[in-house]
Amino acid sequence: MSEIALQAVGLVRQIEGVVSHTLVNGIDLSVERGEFLAITGPSGSGKSSLLYLLGLLDAPTEGEVIICGQPTSKLSESARADVRLTKCGFVFQFHFLLPEFTSLDNVLLPMRAAARMSEKDMLARGLELLASLGLKEHANKRPNQLSGGQRQRVAIARALSNRPEIIVADEPTGALDTASTEQVFSILRDIANNGRTVAVVTHDPQLAARADRRVHIVDGKIHDTALLRDRTPAPAVPLGAAAAEP
Numbered sequence: 001m002s003e004i005a006l007q008a009v010g011l012v013r014q015i016e017g018v019v020s021h022t023l024v025n026g027i028d029l030s031v032e033r034g035e036f037l038a039i040t041g042p043s044g045s046g047k048s049s050l051l052y053l054l055g056l057l058d059a060p061t062e063g064e065v066i067i068c069g070q071p072t073s074k075l076s077e078s079a080r081a082d083v084r085l086t087k088c089g090f091v092f093q094f095h096f097l098l099p100e101f102t103s104l105d106n107v108l109l110p111m112r113a114a115a116r117m118s119e120k121d122m123l124a125r126g127l128e129l130l131a132s133l134g135l136k137e138h139a140n141k142r143p144n145q146l147s148g149g150q151r152q153r154v155a156i157a158r159a160l161s162n163r164p165e166i167i168v169a170d171e172p173t174g175a176l177d178t179a180s181t182e183q184v185f186s187i188l189r190d191i192a193n194n195g196r197t198v199a200v201v202t203h204d205p206q207l208a209a210r211a212d213r214r215v216h217i218v219d220g221k222i223h224d225t226a227l228l229r230d231r232t233p234a235p236a237v238p239l240g241a242a243a244a245e246p
């Protein structure tokens, strides 16, 4: 049975000013657990604004973001921060690693902030995550000793550190060469294949085509949706049918 991990209901985000500006203009969206969603659209169409709302980095003017069944609009700031820290992982175009920290220390940051594991378990998880992303030899290096692709993989390890249900990524391959783009995108695809929910903003139509679904945003609204891969599980085998198998 499909399970909705992330839901947007009537999301609106307005900026008040001399001229008020609507960044997100009424978005309804449900993302299933384990689904890989690509968000595309022209520059300035509100993709980042939408992603920040979905990841609770920003709060909507109207509407609701429901994370793993939990409505978030009425939560206190600290409860929102807790949901953000434990349920959402973020990857941006720029890695935003702390330059004076090693890869491992960067990966440990969200775990330290959540303070739900012993130091020993945090270290073990940090090293395991780095190893799983091919960075075992780079755990003690600083960001300036790593390539762009390696830095982005450290950022992905950091995003995964608290085992979030949802990963949101804003143009995560936007600053990478072709080989690193492929690597980072494959990692994100694997994360979704392993049951996490991934929402990625990308400019790259070839990358978007590898998602399960693509939503195209224009002027803060969903302009069109393309279902790219059927995730419906195969129907259960009727009783008795198995006996007929060779």
Ligand SMILES: Nc1ncnc2c1ncn2[C@@H]1O[C@H](COP(=O)(O)OP(=O)(O)O)[C@@H](O)[C@H]1O
Pocket (backbone or CB within 6 Å): 015, 021, 023, 041, 042, 043, 044, 045, 046, 047, 048, 049, 050
């Ligand atoms: N805090 C803000 N104040 C005013 N305008 C903003 C703010 N954030 C974004 N915008 C504007 O809103 C529009 C949508 O931005 P954004 O969500 O970043 O689009 P995208 O990621 O699709 O390029 C853009 O025109 C941008 O300049």
Ligand SMILES: [Mg+2]
Pocket (backbone or CB within 6 Å): 047, 048, 049, 170
């Ligand atoms: Mg953007």
